[in-house]
Amino acid sequence: MADTAQATSALVRRNGPSADLAIVAGVELGSAILLWSFLLSDRTAVIVALLALMGGIFAALQLRPALEERIVAAFHDRKRFATLLGAVIVLIYPFFLQGxxxxxxxxxxxxxxxxxxxxxxxxxxxxxxxxxxxxxxxxxxxxxxxxxxxxxxxxxxxxxxxxxxxxxxxxxxxxxxxxxxxxxxxxxxxxxxxxxxxxxxxxxxxxxxxxxxxxxxxxxxxxxxxxxxxxxxxxxxxxxxxxxxxxxxxxxxxxxxxxxxxxxxxxxxxxxxxxxxxxxxxxxxxxxxxxxxxxxxxxxxxxxxxxxxxxxxxxxxxxxxxxxxxxxxxxxxxxxxxxxxxxxxxxxxxxxxxxxxxxxxSDYRLLFVGVVVILFLILRPQGLFPQRARNYGEHR
Amino acid sequence: MTPLLEVRGLTIRFGGLVAVCEVDLALNPSEVLCIIGPNGAGKSTLFNMISGIYRPSAGTVHLDGRDITGWPAHRIAAAGIARTFQSSRLFNDLTLIDNVVIGMHSRTKSGVLDALLRPGKARAELEAAAEKAGELIRAISPDLHARRNTLAGALPQADRRRLEIARALASDARVIMLDEPSSGMDDRDTDALMADVRRVMAERPGLSFLIIEHDMRLVAALPDRVAVIDYGRKIAEGDFADVRLMPRVQEAYLGQKAAEHA
Known part of the structure; x- marks a missing residue:
């Protein structure tokens, strides 16, 4: 726990506030694009590849807790920017759905x-x-x-x-x-x-x-x-x-x-x-x-x-x-x-x-859903995003 | 002087078994009363009745002259009786700070509507509570304070007991009941525990402790009085130095034969 915290603060020190912005923007845009390609593709190979990519991301988060901490810290420090960007993405998303x-x-x-x-x-x-x-x-x-x-x-x-x-x-x-x-x-x-x-x-x-x-x-x-x-x-x-x-x-x-x-x-x-x-x-x-x-x-x-x-x-x-x-x-x-x-x-x-x-x-659809869910739970036993501790005294 | 906590004729039966039978106790303000007795004597059951977890079959409990017999546990806690548990019951998946803030539940007010419609006010209340919780933890142990944002489930036994005491203090209780606080502690921890109880009592005039304890070192040093429970009945009460010499007490601990030789 302490190790993670130290690693995180070291990371925070290494890259400044602009890195935070880049991380927030990257994660939000990346997720939006991932969702977009998932929504609009109907080729099985693409779907499976995207699922594998998601699995890879979650595996990385599980193996490198510092990575997750870094992202969370960036979102925490740039709350307003993250919310604003998220709102803009939600607002303009329909225009990219090709009707x-x-x-x-x-x-x-x-x-x-x-x-x-x-x-x-x-x-x-x-x-x-x-x-x-x-x-x-x-x-x-x-x-x-x-x-x-x-x-x-x-x-x-x-x-x-x-x-x-x-x-x-x-x-x-x-x-x-x-x-x-x-x-x-x-x-x-x-x-x-x-x-x-x-x-x-x-x-x-x-x-x-x-x-x-x-x-x-x-x-x-x-x-x-x-x-x-x-x-x-x-x-x-x-x-x-x-x-x-x-x-x-x-x-x-x-x-x-x-x-x-x-x-x-x-x-x-x-x-x-x-x-x-x-x-x-x-x-x-x-x-x-x-x-x-x-x-x-x-x-x-x-x-x-x-x-x-x-x-x-x-x-x-x-x-x-x-x-x-x-x-x-x-x-x-x-x-x-x-x-x-x-x-x-x-x-x-x-x-x-x-x-x-x-x-x-077709008929085996739910079977495959079950398999995918089990695989993701093996990668992240506490759920894709586990509960986080509360923070006090960090609000203005 | 009216006692702060007065227990009269407290009795509980589970089916045919009388677990606690007509126990009388009186706890004065700024006093420490230790309850001792062999395992299974009914000490924890007595605590469970006073704190409202069990409903007594007969008898009364008064806090500061008010009859609180049979009240639900949460109202008794709000009325000013806090407690710890023999097998420390912390909120393991929450941080140390959260644990102590929850101890202040009955001293804080925000409800669902406050949280949703006046988030600033609700948040400010919680932040103030968190600050106070931090102070309480720091006073108990600077080590714990350093770990205040980690999960309570990861604490070693002695620290768990300390945190439970901090949580009990957080409610601004008038009576704090500790159920075997020194179990799982070595001598140094026990000394620190006694020092904590004394310090807390000095800081909060009128606060009293009711302690179930097996560690005779603590029982000899800390309390003002001792009550002995055996087979659900109070068999002796008074100064520890006197009580320990009573034949009935020695029998209860050592058995009749051994007591004759002692």
């Missing part, structure tokens, strides 16, 4: 899953609550907003907060019985909740039963319908670009929430009850309340993602929100790295795109 609706769709779904994974991370990553009902909260959010829009003509922007509040209420409702159980039993309660929600959506008449809800109207912003393409600077982006920007904004919001909660007394309390619930109680932490809070926050963010999803595809059915969705979200958190915001997002992107890109293997 490919498929690439847009993959990106949007990845971003929504990133939000779901971040939501679950508050529970699984921060507080070690194995919640298998994130998919249910996602569904409750989607159905609430879709029903409001279809039956009462409520605008998308109003359904967003309403759906979040409804899902949060259900989250607390789920949290309540869960408090009497822990570990595997808690997991069982959440699985049951997820299945109950799925079955109810399937059987109620007013949710459209197995046929779901059809014809959810596209949102509008300042008179611009999200069903229409964006035309700017002589460029023409397909209509999905609207939802791309919307989802990106939601990911941004989720990152801010995740950071703020993580670096607060609440995040610490969650971490305490993850490490040792009994000791946490003896430090004055109301374990029941903080677990309920985690359920609430998870449901709140998941409902946002659900709302955007419903309006994006304009058709939802119970099958979009099965138990399997919850399991996928959980895998994203574990593969990406528990309690690491960036890791969780990468995990979500990785696990959303991988099955799509391995379509060449």
């Amino acid at each position: 490919s609706g498929y690439a847009f769709h993959l990106l949007i779904v990845s971003m929504l899953y990133a939000v779901l994974a971040l939501a679950l991370n508050f529970q699984l990553g921060s507080a070690n609550i194995p919640n298998f009902a994130t998919g249910a909260s996602y569904g409750i959010g989607a159905y609430t907003s879709a029903l409001l829009a279809l039956n009462f003509g409520v605008s998308f922007w109003l359904t967003l907060p309403v759906a979040a509040v409804v899902a949060t209420a259900f989250g607390f409702l789920l949290g309540f019985p869960s408090m009497r159980t822990k570990e595997s039993y808690l997991a069982l309660v959440t699985i049951a909740f997820g299945i109950v929600v799925h079955q109810l959506l399937n059987n109620f008449d007013w949710t459209g039963g197995p046929n779901g809800l059809v014809g959810i109207p596209a949102p509008e912003l300042f008179g611009h319908s999200f069903a229409r393409p964006i035309e700017a600077f002589g460029f023409r982006l397909p209509s999905q670009a609207n939802f791309y920007y919307l989802s990106a904004a939601l990911v941004g919001l989720s990152i801010v929430c995740a950071k703020r909660l993580h670096e607060s007394r609440v995040g610490l309390a969650w971490n305490a009850l993850r490490a040792d619930p009994l000791a946490a109680r003896c430090q004055g932490i109301d374990v029941v309340w903080f677990k309920m809070l985690a359920f609430g926050v998870d449901a709140f963010l998941a409902a946002f993602a659900g709302t955007i999803y419903a309006f994006y595809v304009s058709y939802i059915s119970p099958d979009n929100f099965t138990f399997l969705v919850s399991v996928t979200i959980m895998t994203m958190v574990i593969v990406g790295g528990m309690d690491n915001t960036l890791g969780v997002i990468i995990g979500a992107f990785f696990l959303t795109m991988l099955p799509e890109k391995l379509r060449i293997f």
Whole structure:
């Protein structure tokens, strides 16, 4: 540990602030290009080569911790530049997608899953609550907003907060019985909740039963319908670009929430009850309340993602929100790295795109996804980006 | 003088087993009371009842005249009773600083809405707590302070106990209960531990310690009084010099035959 710290500070001393900028820009642009080539290539050889490249990068990070420390230090010192550059990349990214609706769709779904994974991370990553009902909260959010829009003509922007509040209420409702159980039993309660929600959506008449809800109207912003393409600077982006920007904004919001909660007394309390619930109680932490809070926050963010999803595809059915969705979200958190915001997002992107890109293997697709995930976990046993210690006293 | 912590008739049964039976204890402000007794006598169970982990079957616990019997553990911690554990229970995957900051949980306030909507305020509160935590760790041990940003899981046993004490102090408790603080420590560590307890008491008038201990060197030197527990009952209380000579106490430790020869 001390060796690493010394090596890092030596590195920091060797190259000055401009090196920091170069590292940040290099990593961000490099990742963007990697993602771009992954998104747009459909040749199996290229996909496999890109996966091998990613594997190589993660292996390098694992073998040379100083490398990782150096990159993290650069991002830490150049936070503003890194954020700004990241925002610019996200903003201009659609212009490089050659109007490919498929690439847009993959990106949007990845971003929504990133939000779901971040939501679950508050529970699984921060507080070690194995919640298998994130998919249910996602569904409750989607159905609430879709029903409001279809039956009462409520605008998308109003359904967003309403759906979040409804899902949060259900989250607390789920949290309540869960408090009497822990570990595997808690997991069982959440699985049951997820299945109950799925079955109810399937059987109620007013949710459209197995046929779901059809014809959810596209949102509008300042008179611009999200069903229409964006035309700017002589460029023409397909209509999905609207939802791309919307989802990106939601990911941004989720990152801010995740950071703020993580670096607060609440995040610490969650971490305490993850490490040792009994000791946490003896430090004055109301374990029941903080677990309920985690359920609430998870449901709140998941409902946002659900709302955007419903309006994006304009058709939802119970099958979009099965138990399997919850399991996928959980895998994203574990593969990406528990309690690491960036890791969780990468995990979500990785696990959303991988099955799509391995379509060449048709029926064996999921088998190969499993193999790739296992290989990456062998390279990085703690997830692609493991949890990092908090820093104090480094903010102005 | 009303005692700071008063335990009356405290009893707990697990099924048919009476683990602790009608124990009375009184701890005055600025006092150290040691609880001794053979393994399995019910000392840790007594601690678990006082700190709210177990709910007593009968009897009462008063802190500063307030009845706290049967309160949940987190409220008892907030009311001013901090404790350590026999098998030190640190938050292993967090830094030393984080561990001690968590000890201040009931002295800090920010909730979810503060963290999300007023991040500056929440952050400032946490930074202040971290600074105070750093001071607490430095006072306990400069070595630990140098390692404050490393993970608690990597600490050796003696340091784990020190950090647990720092975490207990962080809550501004009125009573600190230490469960076998010297186990896993050599003589020099134990001396340092005693010096720490004395220093902390000098700095914080009114703070009292309730200590379960097996190391007779510590029991002879540190406490003002000693209470002996055997088979869940208090069998003696008083000055260690007197208590150690009582036949019942010798029996409890050595067995009846040996006590007759002693």
